[in-house]
Structure formats: C-alpha cells, structure tokens
Amino acid sequence: MRIIRLSFFLIFLIGISPRLTAQQLVQIKDGEGIDLGLYLEYFIDESNSLKVEEATGQTYETSNAKILNLANLPFNVWIRFDLQSQTKDEIYLTVDNALLEEIEVYSITDGEIDKTFEGGALRPFHERSIQSENFLMKLPITEGMTSSIYLKVNSKFPLLLPMDIATPPALSKNYQEHNLFWGLYAGTLLFAFLYNLFVFFSVREKRYLYYILYILGSVIFYMGLQGYSFQYLWPNHPILNIRLGFLISLTNIIITIFSMSFLRITKKSKVMYYFGVGTIVAYTLIGIINFTPAYSLGLGLAQLLSLITCIYFITVAVISFFRGIQSAKYYLIGWTIFLVLVSVYILTINGVITGNFFTTHSIFIGHMSEVLLLSFALADQINILKKENETNQKRIILQLEENEKLQLKVTQELEEKVIQRTAEVVREKNEAEYQRKRSDELLLNILPAETAEELKNTGKAKAKHISEVTVIFADIQDFTKLSENLSPSDLVKEINECFSVFDKIMEKYNVEKIKTIGDSYMAAGGLPKPNKTHAKDVINAALEIQEYLLEYKKKKLLKGENPFEMRIGIHTGPVVAGIVGIKKFAYDIWGDTVNLASRMESSGEIGKVNISEATYNHVKDDFNCIYRGKIEAKNKGDIDMYFVEKK
Structure with a gap:
C-alpha cells in the first residue's frame, strides 16, 4: 500500500513540475527596474470570453524573448507573472504599446482578486489615472507581498508588448532615456520641417511643399504609433487611433507625388510613371478601407505597400542617377536606409525578428535618416539644376550642328537601303511561304489535329471542359542515380528509345x-474527342508499357547494364484541356484529376499499374484488380487504390 501511495505521489510531482518551474518569481528591490519579457507567460483566449477567475486556471506558455511579440491575433490574450516586493517604494507597471484597444490588469494576492487598471486606445485619454502616452499604472503591492499579476489585452494591431516594472527612481530614469530618444526624433523632424519651409518660401517650388506635407503627415503617424499624437492632438477622439492606416496612406500618396516630381518621372517613362500612379490609386483604396471595420487590414496593406513603394523609389532613384540626376544619390541612400530599417520593424512586429530597443524603434531611426538625406537632396538639386541648364544649352547647339551633318549622311544611306530592301522583300516572301508549310507540319506534330485546325482557322483555340478522361503518369525509378552512370548523350538516347x-x-x-517532364511521361484517353473506352484504352496501354519494360530490363541485364524501371499511376475524372501560352504552343490539361493521377504514380510500385477507385469502377469487369486498401497520398488524404492486371 505504501508503494502505491509513493507511486501516486511521484506521478503527481511529475505532473505539476512544469507549472512549478515554468513561472519565475519577479523580485523587485529598492531603486530597481526590471524588463518583464523573460518572466512572462501568456494564454490565447480563442473564445474571447474568459473572466479572470477562469483565466487563472488555464495552461500558459512561457515567453522566450526580452519583448513579448504575439504579432496579429484576433483574440484576447492573457499575460501573467508572479511579483514579490522587497522594497518600500511604490511599484509601477509599464506596457509600451499605445495601440492596445483593450487592457485590463488584475492583481491576485492570497486568493483575492483586485482589478488594478482598465483602459485602452478606444477610450478618451483623460480617463487614464496616470497621463502617459503608453499604459502606466501603479500596482497595489507593498513590501513583503507576493502577488500574481494578470493582464488581458486585445488589439487588431500587432501585439508587440514591451513591459517592465519599476520603482520611482528607475521609472524616472527610463522616462529620461525614453524622452531623450523622442526628443531627438522630434527635434530632427522639426529642423527638417522648418528648413524646407524656409526654402519653399524662398524658391516657391512645389516639390518643397509636397515634402513639407510629407514630413508633417509622417511625424503625426509615427508619433501616433507611440501614443503622443493621441495625448497631444486628439485626446478626446480615440477613434482616430484606429485610423492611422488612413494617415500613412495619405502620407505615402504625398511622398509618391514628391518623388515623381523630384526624380522627373513623366509619361515618357511609361513603366515608372504608371507604377507610381498605380500606387497612388492603391493607397487611396487602402485609405478608404481604414474607415471600415477592416481597418487593421488597411494598416497591414498600407505597411506592405509601403515596402513595395520603398523598392519602387529605390529602383527609380537608381535609374534616375544613371540618367544623370546627381541629387538622386542622397534620395537613394535615404530610401535604402529607410527600407532596411522599415523591413526590420515590420519583421519585428510580425514576430520574425526578436524585439529589442533598436528593432522596435528601427522605423523611427530610418525615418529620421531618410528625412535628413532627402533634405540634403533637395538642397543639392537647386545647384545641380543651374549647372544642368547651362550644360543643356551647350548640348543643344552642338546637337543642331551634328543633326545637319547626319541629315546628309542619312539621305545617302536611305537610297542604298531602298535597293537592298527590295531584294530582301522578295527573299522574305519566298522564305515566308516555306516557313508556313513547315509550321503547319510542326503544328500537327505538337497539337491534336482538331485543335490545330481550330487554331489555324480562328487564331486561337478555346479551352474545353471534358467531363471524363483517364490520365496516366509514368515515372522512371531512381532516375537521378541511373543518370550518374550515363553520359548525357547515352542518357538522352535511352530516354528517347x-x-x-x-x-x-x-x-x-x-x-x-500530353507531354514529357524530365523522366516523367503523361498522356490521357478520351480527348480531344470524348469516348467511352478511355479507361480501358489507357490501362491496356499501361500494361503494354510494363510488358515492354520487362523485356527491356532482361536485355539490359544481359548486357550488364542498369535498366529503367517505372511506376505507372492512372486516375479518371474531369479536366480542362486547351493550349498554353502564345509562343511554343503546348496542348495541356488541368484539374484535380491530373494531380490525383500523379499521386497514383507516386504511390505505386515498380512494374505495377496503380489505379484509383474512379478508374476501377470503369474497368473492374475487364481486368483483374487487386485492392490495396486506403493509401495516404500527399495533400489528398487516404485514397482507395488498386493494382490492375490482365485477366
């Protein structure tokens, strides 16, 4: 009896040991501040209905990063950590994500639950007990107490959650560093704004106006990501927090117009010009989405299109630089840096890169660099334009002189070319007639006669849905290994034979x-003209192929050579048949029937003909069919398969 009790006790300890060891106790002392990332545990509430009493009994996963990053989730997330106070100081919890739409904080001490904080980005700013751009709250824990802290958060924006606890001295230090960075950011952007505003009033150039508007819009957007715009610009209108996607769309429209003007992209550069116009239209549509319930999708699309736009800007800058626009070098450097750092930021908020201070602030660092370098580019362009005007005047004069000389030369050459061209036309006519006959022969060699005739008469061949065909796939076993022992010419000779x-x-x-694909052979019965014997025809062909390969194998083995051996798979069902492409016409078939026939081949055996149940139902009275059972096929689940033999 004691042995049984001891066994149950050991099993109990093993069962609870993960919960005992997974959660680390956070101990905070006088003057300390602690990043909570590695201490956190989280649970994703896919029901979006759990209360804190129910959340405490769930199984939590442990964070393995300094900054917890759950990317985009449509569910409530419960986060917890255990905290022990070893200080007489007050303890503050900071959650540095200003776009959390809902956040609730609970402290549980000796089984008693205390709701410490309730708020979110969709509530007026004045409701916050501590007026901070992020979520800052005082925890009701005194010296010697040990409590479990639970947070419920929800947002349609990425759940990147830098969290820390701190005593007032540490909190003050953290805010000094935080405010130092954002002071540097705001100061840099303010300098660029005022500088370009001054230049605009001096030269009255539209591109400077576009750039000033871009700086203004982008600053409001980026500060909005951190909560500053909410705190200082629209504290009583929290709905604007979820419209940041519209702001980034508007800002990108302005910078696209600026870039096309700055880099002189006109309708002459068709691809670059219309791509730019296309991005403007796309941003307009995305901006509209941000006023619908799918605003989080709008922000995601805006971020994705921003990356594409950055690549477009860099590409256009490279082309413009090599076309002689020297000021494009600053533009190129600025957007390259910005693209790299924006990519780091987007990968971070989507959970691909581990979050730290640099990665979570990379977009803002990139924005500062890009704004400064574009300001240099604008300043440089004024001087460059003056030099270009002088150079262009000289070039025009020289060009006029060269044109006069060229005109005389071209007139003489044109007369000679007329004579040559007349003779070429006669030769080309004869060649065209020969090629027409040759193309007719080749067309009949690669297309069914019915399809070839339709293509010649109408210039196109319509794709047709054929309700029932039988598709065969044959594949050489260990082709790569066999090919290593043959020269290229011998290998092609064997396959061709x-x-x-x-x-x-x-x-x-x-x-x-239909076609050959490397060492695979594909054909189909019942097309292009449907018939009722397609399944029987294809199986007869398959069995004859295996008979041929058996004789072929015997001959090869007598010569001491390795023969080709094949698996053959067959399936019956509907397909769409037609011509692919506008060059090198190929008659082909599509549909799930083709995929299943391929799975029949890959699930077969050497020397066997493997058929599906659909084919079996057509030929079960004509052949011996051996049921193999349900065989798992890649991406298709378990499928009934049969080996077929002659009666």
Missing part, C-alpha cells in the same frame, strides 16, 4: 500524349 515506344503504344490505343 523508351518514350518513342510509349508514343507508338499510345497511338495504338487512341491515347493522346
């Missing part, structure tokens, strides 16, 4: 060869 025999067998049984 086998596939030529296959072609004759297919023709014998009225089966249409």
